[in-house]
Amino acid sequence: CKVGKSYVRPEMVLPDSLAQQQDSASIADEQWQAVYTDNTLRSLIDRALEYNKDMLIAAARVKEMAAQKRISVANLLPQLNGRVEAEREVENHGGHSRDVGNTYEAKALLSWELDLWGNLRWKKAAAVAEYLQSVEAQRALRMTIVSEVAQAYYELVALDTELEIVRQTQKAREEGVRLARIRFEGGLTSETSYQQAQVELARTATLVPDLERKISIKENDIAFLAGEFPTRIERSRFLQELDVPESLPVGLPSGLLERRPDIRAAEQQLIAEHARVKVAYTNMFPRLSLTGQFGLESDVLSNFLQSPYSLLNGAVLTPLFNWGKNRAALKAQKASFEAEVHSYEKAVLNAFKEAKNAIVDFNKIKEVYQLRLKLERSAKTYVELAQLQYINGVINYMDVLDAQRGYFDAQIGVSNAIRDELIAVVNVYKALGGGWQVEK
Numbered sequence: 001c002k003v004g005k006s007y008v009r010p011e012m013v014l015p016d017s018l019a020q021q022q023d024s025a026s027i028a029d030e031q032w033q034a035v036y037t038d039n040t041l042r043s044l045i046d047r048a049l050e051y052n053k054d055m056l057i058a059a060a061r062v063k064e065m066a067a068q069k070r071i072s073v074a075n076l077l078p079q080l081n082g083r084v085e086a087e088r089e090v091e092n093h094g095g096h097s098r099d100v101g102n103t104y105e106a107k108a109l110l111s112w113e114l115d116l117w118g119n120l121r122w123k124k125a126a127a128v129a130e131y132l133q134s135v136e137a138q139r140a141l142r143m144t145i146v147s148e149v150a151q152a153y154y155e156l157v158a159l160d161t162e163l164e165i166v167r168q169t170q171k172a173r174e175e176g177v178r179l180a181r182i183r184f185e186g187g188l189t190s191e192t193s194y195q196q197a198q199v200e201l202a203r204t205a206t207l208v209p210d211l212e213r214k215i216s217i218k219e220n221d222i223a224f225l226a227g228e229f230p231t232r233i234e235r236s237r238f239l240q241e242l243d244v245p246e247s248l249p250v251g252l253p254s255g256l257l258e259r260r261p262d263i264r265a266a267e268q269q270l271i272a273e274h275a276r277v278k279v280a281y282t283n284m285f286p287r288l289s290l291t292g293q294f295g296l297e298s299d300v301l302s303n304f305l306q307s308p309y310s311l312l313n314g315a316v317l318t319p320l321f322n323w324g325k326n327r328a329a330l331k332a333q334k335a336s337f338e339a340e341v342h343s344y345e346k347a348v349l350n351a352f353k354e355a356k357n358a359i360v361d362f363n364k365i366k367e368v369y370q371l372r373l374k375l376e377r378s379a380k381t382y383v384e385l386a387q388l389q390y391i392n393g394v395i396n397y398m399d400v401l402d403a404q405r406g407y408f409d410a411q412i413g414v415s416n417a418i419r420d421e422l423i424a425v426v427n428v429y430k431a432l433g434g435g436w437q438v439e440k
Contacts, residue, residue, distance in 0.1 A: 002118030003285070004278035007271050010341055012348055014253045019359050026251025028259050028434035032146050035429050037243055040234050041153050044226060048149045051227030055145060058138040065131040072127035076120050078112040083295075104304050107295030114290065119282040126275035129268045136265035143261060146435035149225050150426045153235060154242070156218045158419035161239045163211045165411045166204060172404065173201040180397060193397035200401055239418040248428050250359055256351055259433030266347040273333075273340040280333040284326045286318035351431070358431040362424040369417035376410040383407045 027035065033042055049055060085105040092098040115121055180197040183189045220230040236242060257263055291313040298307035319326055386403035389395045429435060 001116070002121055003282055004118065004122065007274045009267065010270075010344060012345060014257075015352060016253070018250045018253055018256070018352075018355055023249045024252055025249040026255060026259070026432055026434075027248045027429055028251065028255075028432035030434060032429070032435045035425070035434065036146075036150055038153075038236055040236060041150060044153060044222065044233070045146055045149050047226040047228070048145050049142060052145055052225060053227055054141055055138075056227075058134075058141050062131075062134045062138055065127075065134040069124075069127045069131040072120075072124040075113075076115060076124060078110060081109045081111075083107050083109060102299050102301070103297070104299070104301055105295065105297045105309075106304075107293050107297070107309065110290075110292040110294070112290045114288045116288055117282040117285045119279060119285070119287070122275045122278040122282060126272045126279065129272035129275060133265050133268035133272065136261045136268055139261035140265055143430055143433065143435040145225065147426050147430040149222065151423050152218060152222045152225065153233075154239070154419055154422040154426070156215065156222065156233060157235050157237075157239050157242070158415055159211060159215045159218060160235070160237065161415045161418075162412060163208065163215065164238070165408070165415065166207045166211060169404070169408050169411075170201070170204045170208070173197070173204050176397075176400070176404070177201050179391070188393065189397065196397060196401060200404070239415060239422070242418075242422060244418070244421045245425060248359075248362060248425065250355070250428070250432060253352070256355060256433065257348065260351050261433065263344075263347050263351050263433075266344045270337075270340045270344045273337040277330070277333045277337050280326070280330040283329065284319060286316050288314065288316050290314050355428075355431040358424065358427040362421075362428050365417065365420045365424045369414070369421055372410065372413040372417045376407075376414045379403070379407040379410040 032045065036042060036045065083105065085103075087103040087105075089101040089103070090098070091101075113120065177194075177197045180189065180194040184191055184194040219233045222233050223230050251259075291311075293309070293311040295309050296304055296307050297309035298304045383400075383403045383406075386395065386400045390397060390400045
């Protein structure tokens with residue numbers, strides 16, 4: 001018999017929905033190649049999944065736990081060993097009675113512990129759960145690597161876009177300095193406007209090396225994720241070339257428990273702890289082991305093959321009195337299981353928090369993008385009008401500079417909004433548990 005109740009998942013009252021609209025479909029059901037359509041990004045993710053050092057460590061961990069699982073299965077079965085031995089014993093008591101004894105043995109040793117109460121089977125269940133936990137941990141890491149590479153890639157392209165905006169602004173500032181100098185030398189404006197134009201040009205120029213530094217560091221980060229030495233990363237030219245979906249189906253709340261590998265890993269850890277409680281409980285019951293030896297044994301080598309030997313032994317080992325050690329071990333294991341229940345519940349709560357936050361971010365960032373896009377268009381019109389009025393002498397150069405600063409900030413704001421939209425898609429996909437699937 002197998003003493004102890006089977007594992008039952010802790011009951012948790014899940015939210016009615018993840019978003020305002022209930023939908024059985026989920027973007028997490030899509031392969032990551034369908035979500036990240038940029039070919040360069042796909043290539044980076046493929047390289048990271050194959051060569052990332054954390055992924056390789058996780059793969060080795062899965063192999064280790066698979067071997068441990070095999071050991072636990074083997075412990076349930078009879079063990080057969082062989083032994084060949086030759087021994088010579090010399091005795092000489094008092095120095096006058098030398099005695100030489102030889103022994104020759106060739107035996108097969110059979111041993112088997114009968115799993116009366118399920119002790120070994122619970123150990124096997126714990127080992128299987130630990131193996132599955134390592135598999136789910138590998139999948140969770142895969143999901144994380146996919147999202148980290150995608151986010152770093154979008155941030156890199158965003159930095160490229162920002163650098164391009166700065167360089168375009170720098171060219172506009174150079175043109176502004178040229179016009180201010182002409183108007184100053186022609187006596188149309190004061191030297192103040194000319195000097196202010198030079199200040200703005202110098203201020204814009206200082207942004208270039210800082211952005212180049214950030215770009216180089218981000219490239220190094222992506223190379224590290226891909227398991228490579230620092231190198232230049234190929235990428236799309238501008239953020240506007242990358243597609244942002246209009247909406248994302250999020251699926252049902254119950255699907256989150258089955259989809260997210262980190263939750264599945266937490267549950268497998270809980271199953272292992274549950275099995276260890278049963279192991280500690282069955283340790284208080286008697287254990288029966290059978291031992292058999294079959295072979296040849298002789299003290300003379302000449303008749304070794306005519307000297308059969310056999311031994312059968314059955315032993316029952318039961319705890320009688322050990323100062324409460326077994327009961328204390330059971331209480332400790334129950335407390336460990338209780339803590340693991342709370343850890344599992346925490347993992348579930350964290351998953352729903354991440355999913356809800358990611359969905360809210362995606363929806364609100366789209367609103368932010370639309371507003372910033374309107375601002376950028378208005379700021380561009382304002383700059384064009386201000387420059388025309390300045391050339392005609394209607395306004396002074398400070399008004400032009402204010403318009404240019406506003407347009408520059410609006411351009412950066414739009415670029416950042418596109419970047420944030422793309423990263424929001426990454427976060428929703430990850431929070432819903434997408435990206436870990438092994439391609440068939």
